[in-house]
Amino acid sequence: MAHGNKNEKVVYVGDSRVRKPSGEVSIPPDYTSFPGRSEAFIPNFLLKEWMVGCVVLVGFLVLTIAHPAPLGYPADPTNSAFIPIPDWYFLFLYQLLKYPWVSGSYVAWGVVGIPGVAFGALLLAPFLDTGKERRFYRRPIASALMILSLASCYYLTKVSWDFYQHELEVTGTVPEHITREEKAREAALSGEEAESPAKPAEDVALVDADNADVNAILKSAGCISCHGTDLKGQAGAKIPALRGVGDLLTKEELTEIITNGKGNMPAFGDKLSAEEIGTLSDWLAKQKAAAE
Template sequence: MAHGNKPDEKIVYIGDSRVRVKTEKLKQQDFSAYPGKSEVFIPNFLLKEWMVAVVCMVGILLLVMSDPPPLGYPADPTNTAFIPMPDWYFLFMYQLLKYPYTSGDFIVFGTVVIPGLLFGGLIIAPFLDTGKERRFYRRPIASGMMFLTLFAVIYLTVFSWHHYQEELTANGQIPEHIQRELDIEEAKQSGKPAPGSTSAALPAIVASDDPGAAIFQKATCVACHATDLKGNKNMGAPALLGIGDKHDKAAILDIIKNGYGNGKMGPQYDANIAGGLTADDIDKLAGWLALQKAAK
């Protein structure tokens, strides 16, 4: 140990801090007493697990690339007609929270207590089931809990999707991602810009001084389609600007009398008559709406 910078000072080593080089290689454990049942974790078992994980990951990547996720319209929090749906692996929990004993006054039970019991059971399972038996039919408690949980998850998932389909049918709705694809395909066939693109601007009102325009302001149509004919997405009412490109006067009269879209819009004829309009007024209204065409 030196105390200064003198060249003739005596140095005394009180310990050896040098790292010693290990020349011995790691010896694998001998599992010959258990043929085919045991092996070293590193690298034998770990390499097998890694290879299986890589194959699974590649399979998932191929599925993702071959079937891209569906895209709906941009999210609109004010759209009360939209039916929210989680991803498929959360459908069972979504359905569970619909029941009275897991929602409303019991929301804490459904969102905290039940998930806590499920995840807590997974954590303490190794401590409760300490048997060495690996065959599932000789582990009745653990196997029974596993099959019960699996059955509940499958049942809630299937029933949740079935209930969602019933809601769509009852409300006469088409899922947004399907409606978006239909609108895009319709725009392509008609040579119009795709919905949502910057060039898909609505046309202007045609013949704003026509008597039908004044009748429109008194009709029930204005409640949903707005005074400027731009519609209301929150109510599922499309814009009427350019409707003349899709429907003629006779078709518009038929929609007013019989409704449209399998209950999406009910008949409006009787309601307008009760509101003070005459049959001649409604005829003029349909004629004016038929004039609403995009400029060419």
């Protein structure tokens, strides 16, 4: 179909058989549009580009090996102390929204107004800057606006990052991925298997889980509304699990805590009868992990 000659050799520039479209000729591809030392894309120029690519790739791999991708601890929605931080290229937007004149009741300016105008102008730049002149110093308005935007983005990013560092310092927080890496390193140095935060704490089985009296009390007294329907507590809110509580406290201590409360836990002495508290603390004292 193509050229008749079956024993084609790969033919280089000068002998190209890109067919000339009949009728209208599409814009450049012949080499007369830019007089000078033009060269073919493949293989001449692409080989050079690959060399640049190789240098970039080596640099990139060195970075990757020197700085492993960060990984903190598993997401815990109840963690209220975590300082959120977006990736660095969103910091300028994040910072912008902290100023009072683009947040609160003016937040529409911050989320739609200013970014909308800025990104809209960028998107439509060729239709706003329609002059024939291409040199940046001959189109002062476009160039000045771009430089101004770049400077503001740089400034906002820097302020945001400095504030984040300041927050970390004030609250004495070390970013989680660093803590984690540090712990893993220590574990590796002492020859232990690093503790994996991905592994959920092993569930302690309930002893005598089907005790109807106890279940009724747990429900009616509201134990489960804080300690959880599965009685695992809430680690984030520092509410202890009731599973395995028998390992930590005796029946007397449990009775005392239920009756008079402890820490954030309210007293149940006037809500439950002494008999009910007895049943409950009896049952709780039996909750030993070893009893399985």
